[in-house]
Amino acid sequence: MLADVGHYTLIAAAILAFYSMCACILGARMRRADIVESGERAVVGLIFLVVLASGILLHALITNNFQFEYVSHYTSTTLPLPYRAAAFWGGQAGSMLFWLLVLSIYTAFAVVQNQARHRKLMPYVTASLAGTCLFFLIMLIFAADPFKKIFPVPVEGQSLNPLLQNYWMVSHPPSLYLGYVGMSVPFAFAMAALITGKLDSDWIKAIRKWTLFAWLFLTVGILQGSYWAYIELGWGGYWAWDPVENASLMPWLASTAFLHSVMIQEKKGMLKVWNMVLVIVAFSLSIFGTFLTRSGVVSSVHSFAQSPIGNYFLVFMGIQVALSVFFLLKRKKELAPEARLESFVSRESSFLFNNVFFLVICIAVLCGTTFPILSEAVTGSKVTVSAPFFNKVVAPFAIGLVLLTGICPLIAWRKASLINLQKNFLVPGIIGLTGVGILLAMGVYHWLTLIFFFSGVFVLVTVYNEYSKGTKARMAMVHENAPEALYHLVQRNRRRYGGYIIHAGIAILFIGIATSSFYRLEKDVTVPLNGTFAIGSYTLKYKDMQFFQDPHKEVWRATLDIFKGENHVGTLTPERHIYKNSEQPTTEVALRPFWNEDLYLILIGPDESGAGTFKVYVNPFIGLIWRGGIIMALGGLIVLFPDLKTKFAVSTASDRSAEEFAR
Amino acid sequence: MVLFCCFALAGGKPRMEDVAGRLSCFCGGCPHLVVTECGCSVADKIKADVAKRLAAGETEDQIIQSYVAQYGQTVLAAPPKSGFNLTAWLIPFLAFGIGGTVLVSYLIKQRKLPEISAEGPEPSKGDEKDAHYRKLLEKELQQRR
Numbered sequence: 001m002l003a004d005v006g007h008y009t010l011i012a013a014a015i016l017a018f019y020s021m022c023a024c025i026l027g028a029r030m031r032r033a034d035i036v037e038s039g040e041r042a043v044v045g046l047i048f049l050v051v052l053a054s055g056i057l058l059h060a061l062i063t064n065n066f067q068f069e070y071v072s073h074y075t076s077t078t079l080p081l082p083y084r085a086a087a088f089w090g091g092q093a094g095s096m097l098f099w100l101l102v103l104s105i106y107t108a109f110a111v112v113q114n115q116a117r118h119r120k121l122m123p124y125v126t127a128s129l130a131g132t133c134l135f136f137l138i139m140l141i142f143a144a145d146p147f148k149k150i151f152p153v154p155v156e157g158q159s160l161n162p163l164l165q166n167y168w169m170v171s172h173p174p175s176l177y178l179g180y181v182g183m184s185v186p187f188a189f190a191m192a193a194l195i196t197g198k199l200d201s202d203w204i205k206a207i208r209k210w211t212l213f214a215w216l217f218l219t220v221g222i223l224q225g226s227y228w229a230y231i232e233l234g235w236g237g238y239w240a241w242d243p244v245e246n247a248s249l250m251p252w253l254a255s256t257a258f259l260h261s262v263m264i265q266e267k268k269g270m271l272k273v274w275n276m277v278l279v280i281v282a283f284s285l286s287i288f289g290t291f292l293t294r295s296g297v298v299s300s301v302h303s304f305a306q307s308p309i310g311n312y313f314l315v316f317m318g319i320q321v322a323l324s325v326f327f328l329l330k331r332k333k334e335l336a337p338e339a340r341l342e343s344f345v346s347r348e349s350s351f352l353f354n355n356v357f358f359l360v361i362c363i364a365v366l367c368g369t370t371f372p373i374l375s376e377a378v379t380g381s382k383v384t385v386s387a388p389f390f391n392k393v394v395a396p397f398a399i400g401l402v403l404l405t406g407i408c409p410l411i412a413w414r415k416a417s418l419i420n421l422q423k424n425f426l427v428p429g430i431i432g433l434t435g436v437g438i439l440l441a442m443g444v445y446h447w448l449t450l451i452f453f454f455s456g457v458f459v460l461v462t463v464y465n466e467y468s469k470g471t472k473a474r475m476a477m478v479h480e481n482a483p484e485a486l487y488h489l490v491q492r493n494r495r496r497y498g499g500y501i502i503h504a505g506i507a508i509l510f511i512g513i514a515t516s517s518f519y520r521l522e523k524d525v526t527v528p529l530n531g532t533f534a535i536g537s538y539t540l541k542y543k544d545m546q547f548f549q550d551p552h553k554e555v556w557r558a559t560l561d562i563f564k565g566e567n568h569v570g571t572l573t574p575e576r577h578i579y580k581n582s583e584q585p586t587t588e589v590a591l592r593p594f595w596n597e598d599l600y601l602i603l604i605g606p607d608e609s610g611a612g613t614f615k616v617y618v619n620p621f622i623g624l625i626w627r628g629g630i631i632m633a634l635g636g637l638i639v640l641f642p643d644l645k646t647k648f649a650v651s652t653a654s655d656r657s658a659e660e661f662a663r
Numbered sequence: 664m665v666l667f668c669c670f671a672l673a674g675g676k677p678r679m680e681d682v683a684g685r686l687s688c689f690c691g692g693c694p695h696l697v698v699t700e701c702g703c704s705v706a707d708k709i710k711a712d713v714a715k716r717l718a719a720g721e722t723e724d725q726i727i728q729s730y731v732a733q734y735g736q737t738v739l740a741a742p743p744k745s746g747f748n749l750t751a752w753l754i755p756f757l758a759f760g761i762g763g764t765v766l767v768s769y770l771i772k773q774r775k776l777p778e779i780s781a782e783g784p785e786p787s788k789g790d791e792k793d794a795h796y797r798k799l800l801e802k803e804l805q806q807r808r
Binding site for chain 2: 235237341352359367371381385388524604
């Protein structure tokens with residue numbers, strides 16, 4: 001019964017989405033505000049119905065209503081409550097409904113937020129978003145129905161994949177989806193601007209925060225995913241260049257490129273076509289990413305043919321790209337630049353180089369991810385494209401990008417002079433090289449580590465310089481004390497100084513990647529009870545092995561003491577779980593982070609004699625990756641934070657000259 | 664010095680890690696991890712086998728080829744740089760070449776263009792205070808160049 005209600009709710013939502021799309025377009029064409037308004041109101045009905053459908057599925061998941069095929073596939077009576085709820089996005093149909101839920105909430109927000117402001121754009125913005133909702137609804141109704149019933153009703157469900165039963169898996173997919181789906185709003189505004197010919201900076205202003213919001217969630221989602229891989233998959237790493245990971249990285253790269261190049265459009269009225277292209281690419285890549293991960297196309301071309309949703313995606317992507325290209329070509333002349341670039345060496349051109357690097361990395365990732373499909377289709381034989389390919393192909397461009405992260409903010413807008421460059425580059429360069437010298441003295445010789453370390457330090461020093469220059473200028477000119485000056489500096493130009501924080505985060509993240517990738521220690525050991533083994537500067541003593549079970553799983557838990565020299569510095573309890581529904585064993589990694597490295601221990605298994613087999617890693621500076629990520633997110637929040645005072649604040653002359661001086 | 668270190672590291676006999684690092688694990692439980700990264704029993708067996716063969720005097724290529732013969736091309740962690748597979752390796756660098764060329768030619772073209780109010784929109788009238796600071800800024804920018 002409930003399943004039927006859910007199914008018909010989706011059908012009603014599809015009718016509303018279709019109505020909303022048509023009413024908005026026709027209303028705008030006929031210049032009938034009342035019709036447009038009714039189209040926009042339909043969106044409110046749409047979100048209500050989608051929330052209702054999602055509520056029904058969630059209720060069924062939580063109450064183990066196995067009448068729903070989806071529920072019986074992804075939950076079981078013994079599955080803990082948070083994971084039963086997380087099963088919402090654990091399978092194909094549920095995750096599609098979740099996409100739609102987020103999209104419809106965004107649509108409602110975008111419509112309400114901009115209803116009064118961008119009257120000419122809004123009908124097409126609404127139509128574009130309703131059109132995307134319609135696509136997902138059609139797919140849910142015809143190809144991936146989460147409300148499909150199963151008969152006979154099973155007594156027990158198949159439960160959620162054990163690997164997904166981790167708290168990071170509860171929060172990681174929603175963050176990622178908030179990011180993915182967030183790209184729909186900038187895309188809708190870009191399309192509206194193209195269709196209406198209102199190509200001034202209005203649409204750019206309307207989407208700046210949306211893009212940043214989506215970018216922030218993508219960043220947080222990607223980092224959460226990598227942390228999940230680190231603590232759950234038990235191979236000591238965090239990024240395997242898996243298609244699912246790549247699918248999230250590609251829109252991130254495109255949107256980051258956009259967030260940079262849009263500044264040139266705002267400041268100089270240039271790159272209008274390019275920015276449109278980037279917004280379209282970012283959205284297309286989020287749809288493509290969903291297609292890639294959900295259609296089964298990656299595992300094999302043949303499984304794609306069996307998966308019903310693949311063709312729906314192909315049709316939608318075809319329509320979306322064709323419409324985008326058509327309108328882009330139609331408005332090409334109107335997108336002419338309002339200014340010209342003056343110099344090769346200027347902030348503007350350095351942003352363009354950064355765009356080239358972002359997009360080339362994006363193309364490399366896209367190429368590697370889709371190549372197995374291409375190869376199978378062309379030559380008939382499958383190939384594996386995994387980490388060694390991506391590491392080799394992406395590394396040179398990643399180096400370039402990190403270097404540009406340091407260099408870009410040092411180059412003046414319009415035209416930089418030699419003196420300007422010398423003055424800005426000297427100190428960060430010297431400190432960076434000193435850092436490299438110290439590493440060499442410590443015996444770190446890997447060239448990638450050295451280059452990334454140099455670039456990272458360079459970026460950090462430039463960020464520090466920018467902050468200190470700005471703060472000092474305010475202290476001198478507005479007569480504030482240091483914390484006040486720093487606060488006002490950031491508050492008055494959050495985008496710029498928040499951006500620097502993001503750069504600092506990226507630098508720290510790359511230092512973490514470079515050091516942990518090449519200087520990892522690894523050991524496989526089998527030790528008897530009370531036996532010891534050593535790795536790096538640590539000695540581990542195997543003290544105990546316990547076995548217990550709950551209704552859901554069997555657990556082996558080992559206890560080991562960690563010693564550094566004579567000192568006891570902690571205890572590790574790695575576990576091995578065997579889930580009753582799947583019989584699939586999973587590892588629960590035991591982790592002891594120190595300031596400079598992580599001690600990472602996996603229990604492979606106990607043997608009959610009571611001896612334990614372990615795999616142990618020492619990952620130097622790997623924690624910097626997520627610390628850098630947290631700093632990036634903080635920077636993003638600084639930029640996103642709403643203007644509380646600036647609307648009312650009257651900037652004083654001294655305020656302004658302090659800012660000018662700081663530049 | 665950096666280059667010297669690279670060469671120093673690159674020389675010598677192939678290690679088990681170098682050979683196993685080119686093979687992809689096929690245990691089915693991992694996302695195509697490189698054998699040296701995967702902690703499963705399949706990977707452990709491959710590593711032991713590679714180490715044994717290296718000790719017996721087989722070369723890196725011989726070992727890799729025998730794995731390809733036994734398990735097919737998918738056992739390679741990255742596609743070989745030959746035939747159709749070469750396109751995968753070339754596309755990113757081609758993209759960089761094309762992107763770079765387009766950008767540089769765009770910049771050259773831009774420099775030749777006559778100036779179209781590079782200062783951006785003129786300051787609105789009645790904004791004299793701004794005009795004063797604009798002048799000040801121009802002057803300072805000149806000094807800083």
